[in-house]
Amino acid sequence: MNKGVEMKTLPIFVVICVLVAASVDAAVQKEKVNLGVRLDSTSYSGKIAKTAIKLAMDDMNNQSQVLNAVDLLGNQVVALIEAHMSEAEPFISHLGDAAHVPVFSLSDSSPAVSNQRFPFLVRMAHDDRIQMKAIASLVKHYGWRSISFLHSDHDFSCGAMSSFRDALKNLTSEIVYTTMIPSNAQKQTIREELYKLKAIDSRVFVVHTPFGLGMNLFVEAKEMGMMESGYVWMTTQGFASLWDYALNASTMTSMQGLLGLKTHTPNSEELNDFTERWERQFRLDNPNMKNFELNTFGLLAYDTVVMVARAIGKIKENASLSFLQHSTTTKMKVFQQGGKLLQEIFLTNSTGLSGLVRFNEGEMYGCSYEIVNVVGKSY
Structure with a gap:
């Protein structure tokens, strides 16, 4: 395991x-x-x-x-x-x-x-408001209506939720569920939150957490069948920029299909x-x-x-x-x-x-x- x-x-x-x-x-x-x-x-x-x-x-x-x-x-x-x-x-x-x-x-x-x-x-x-506007544009493009927002108990994560809600104001989409997961959450705590998410109607999740917590989250989501077709998971820039750390690791199998936002760096x-x-x-x-x-x-x-x-x-x-x-x-x-x-x-x-x-x-x-x-x- x-x-x-x-x-x-x-x-x-x-x-x-x-x-x-x-x-x-x-x-x-x-x-x-x-x-x-x-x-x-x-x-x-x-x-x-x-x-x-x-x-x-x-x-x-x-x-x-x-x-x-x-x-x-x-x-x-x-x-x-x-x-x-x-x-x-x-x-x-x-x-x-x-x-x-x-x-x-x-x-x-x-x-x-x-x-x-x-x-x-x-x-x-x-500023988080910039990347949240980018995610809102993606939500609009695919026509996703109901979004769940997962964040940690860090101050930087809590502020992002408000920014994302503001970015969705002029769209037909909305945040229907939010959950705050402690940064040091263990397997049982993470699973309890995922059970709540599985019970609601939304199947589109935006994850704004530190890298370690996010990796543990996707491991449990995979075991619970929540990384399969029909679910959409998207991470913000801070997490996606560290994906290379997970390449070839056992946790990589838990990230299949995952979307991420990364800062574009011009080539030179x-x-x-x-x-x-x-x-x-x-x-x-x-x-x-x-x-x-x-x-x-x-x-x-x-x-x-x-x-x-x-x-x-x-x-x-x-x-x-x-x-x-x-x-x-x-x-x-x-x-x-x-x-x-x-x-x-x-x-x-x-x-x-x-x-x-x-x-x-x-x-x-x-x-x-x-x-x-x-x-x-x-x-």
């Missing part, structure tokens, strides 16, 4: 010392600045981001060291990259506000967590070259992993490091970086040019490996998606 997917959360903080070039009196001067990174090196997403960030560090001749959360902000860090979604993210964002240090979130897409609530938060992930020569570098490095970093593929999460991690380094370089053309002791804690220092860095970031308008990197009112601008379907051992 399939034992499902074990879910672990062991985030660590890393300081990256980035060499930033600034033009001063027609000469190029380089100086190291510190970027903080928080990631879970045991998770598939964390491994993807870690390798991508390592390559960004190599491109800029960097080095790193491990620190804890508060000491991180006492180490004259100019930016924090949040590469691990967890309940601690609002706390990290509060720390960023207090220290005037921009916090770059690679995965948080909930409308509830935004730049308006946390002024120094920069979300590199696109730079992307192809980087992908080859990333794959070589990932094999070295994770010699025991056979199934892997660079995804949007890794590309955003790389683009974020490059974007911050360029923005710091612009600031240093006219001013030196400085820090003052925080008024209430001796362990934290306040980045005096944090506000200026935030302005430079929001003025970014460039093409990165992930595609267009541009902001509109503090949010990543636009996005296009592709629909993928699991067939056999591929999609």
Whole structure:
């Protein structure tokens, strides 16, 4: 019997010392600045981001060291990259506000967590409202009338349901049933929820959960005969972007026919070259992993490091970086040019490996998606 997917959360903080070039009196001067990174090196997403960030560090001749959360902000860090979604993210964002240090979130897409609530938060992930509109377009195309929405107890999942409901407002379709499944739900709890779904009239399900919970959900749905013809299952971008992790695994048989929404990444020569570098490095970093593929999460991690380094370089053309002791804690220092860095970031308008990197009112601008379907051992 399939034992499902074990879910672990062991985030660590890393300081990256980035060499930033600034033009001063027609000469190029380089100086190291510190970027903080928080990631879970045991998770598939964390491994993807870690390798991508390592390559960004190599491109800029960097080095790193491990620190804890508060000491991180006492180490004259100019930016924090949040590469691990967890309940601690609002706390990290509060720390960023207090220290005037921009916090770059690679995965948080909930409308509830935004730049308006946390002024120094920069979300590199696109707002859930965008992907929910894309799913609503698919619902309209196929004429599905009754939809069930499954989500976890994470804050990011709960906000997506409201966004999906809003996206369906002008259609003849509606959400007829919603269910919240605990992120640490065991087999019996998942089965109880699936029995409820099986009893209702709807046969179209949208799943917005963390990867581990989603995999366990489909294993149980398969055993209960709910992945057969007549049922439609669709996952959101966060889950679909990690399908490669399940290829050739025993759980792949439980995903047959599954639809997923994935962020479209424009092809380019730079992307192809980087992908080859990333794959070589990932094999070295994770010699025991056979199934892997660079995804949007890794590309955003790389683009974020490059974007911050360029923005710091612009600031240093006219001013030196400085820090003052925080008024209430001796362990934290306040980045005096944090506000200026935030302005430079929001003025970014460039093409990165992930595609267009541009902001509109503090949010990543636009996005296009592709629909993928699991067939056999591929999609």
